[in-house]
Amino acid sequence: MWQPDGWDVRVRLGILTPHGDVGPESELRAMVPADVGLHAARVPFGAIRRGGVMDDTIPLAPVRAFAEPPDVDEATGVLADAPVAAIAFAFTSSSYVIGPRGEADMVARLGERAHGLPVVATCAAAVEALRVLGAGRIALVDPPWFDAELSGLGRRYYEDCGLDVVHSGPCGLPSDQTRIEPAALHDWVVAHVPDAAEAVVIGGNGFRAVGVIEALETALGLPVLTANQVVLWGTLRAAGAPLDDILGYGRLFAHP
Structure with a gap:
């Protein structure tokens, strides 16, 4: 009698994504079953303009700034107030710029803003x-x-x-x-x-x-x-959710 309405899910994941980028949500939605909820918070990114337009190459300064307070911290805190089990930091290039140690520090900082929820960075995943x-x-x-x-x-x-x-x-x-x-x-x-x-x-x-x-x-x-495959894999693992029903997106999902 009733049509699916998106409420009945086994897990909800949060996504931190650049404000003008539709890539992470598009690819994550393509990979997950219908009973995985995805909820995004958009974080200002200085190298992307209205309509998702970017220059031919992205400069390093806004890439570094994306990982720094206050914008991503505030977005994390707001997103963590939703009933999500884990949060994906869906942005590769800032981890390149700040390196593994800087990325680990960022994840720890964001985890505090997320009230202790796990935060999973793409490159670490x-x-x-x-x-x-x-x-x-x-x-x-x-x-x-x-x-x-x-x-x-x-x-x-x-x-x-x-x-x-x-x-x-x-x-x-x-x-x-x-x-x-x-x-x-x-x-x-x-x-x-x-x-x-x-x-x-x-x-x-x-x-x-x-x-x-x-x-x-x-x-x-x-x-x-x-990038989006591994951050999904890592975030589902952090949420304690099963992986073996994600098919067609690589042998990685056979390794929980």
């Missing part, structure tokens, strides 16, 4: 996922709007975590979120991942990527991690 998968050598593929300096900071982030980065850099696709197509991303990654890699990590929560995970894993024979 990627490192944990690589450890679970037993992959120590990675090919790091960043969005085309990450310049060489920002992508280099990403390489340093993973190296500081003890990983061997055998390839890193922005991918050669149009620097426009709305022009990224799954087929083009798939073909570029297949052509550029070296044989030495044990896993592929695709950075950038605003980078359209989860739709190619399964196809890339089939083509390369390697686990493929993307």
Whole structure:
């Protein structure tokens, strides 16, 4: 008699996302079953304008500022007042800039604002996922709007975590979120991942990527991690929610 109305869920997750970016919510919603609730708080990001428009490359200053008080702290506190079980920090590049230690400090600070709820950062979740998968050598593929300096900071982030980065850099696709197509991303990654890699990590929560995970894993024979995939995996784990009903988005979800 009654139509689904979105109220009957087994877990609700919070998402911290740049104010003009629809990527994290779009990809997370695509991956989760209908009985996982997603609730976003939008955090001001100085490099994105009305309509989600960005320059061809994003400058480092607003990337760093995104992770600093007061905006993200206030958004976290407000979001944590909702009945969410854990909060995802869905932003890759600030972790690149502040590094693993700065990211850990940020997560601890936000956890206090979240009244003790777990807060999961994207890059930390990627490192944990690589450890679970037993992959120590990675090919790091960043969005085309990450310049060489920002992508280099990403390489340093993973190296500081003890990983061997055998390839890193922005991918050669149009620097426009709305022009990224799954087929083009798939073909570029297949052509550029070296044989030495044990896993592929695709950075950038605003980078359209989860739709190619399964196809890339089939083509390369390697686990493929993307920003929104790993932050979902980490946040569901932190919430104590099951993972094995997420299908088609990588072998990672077979590792609770």
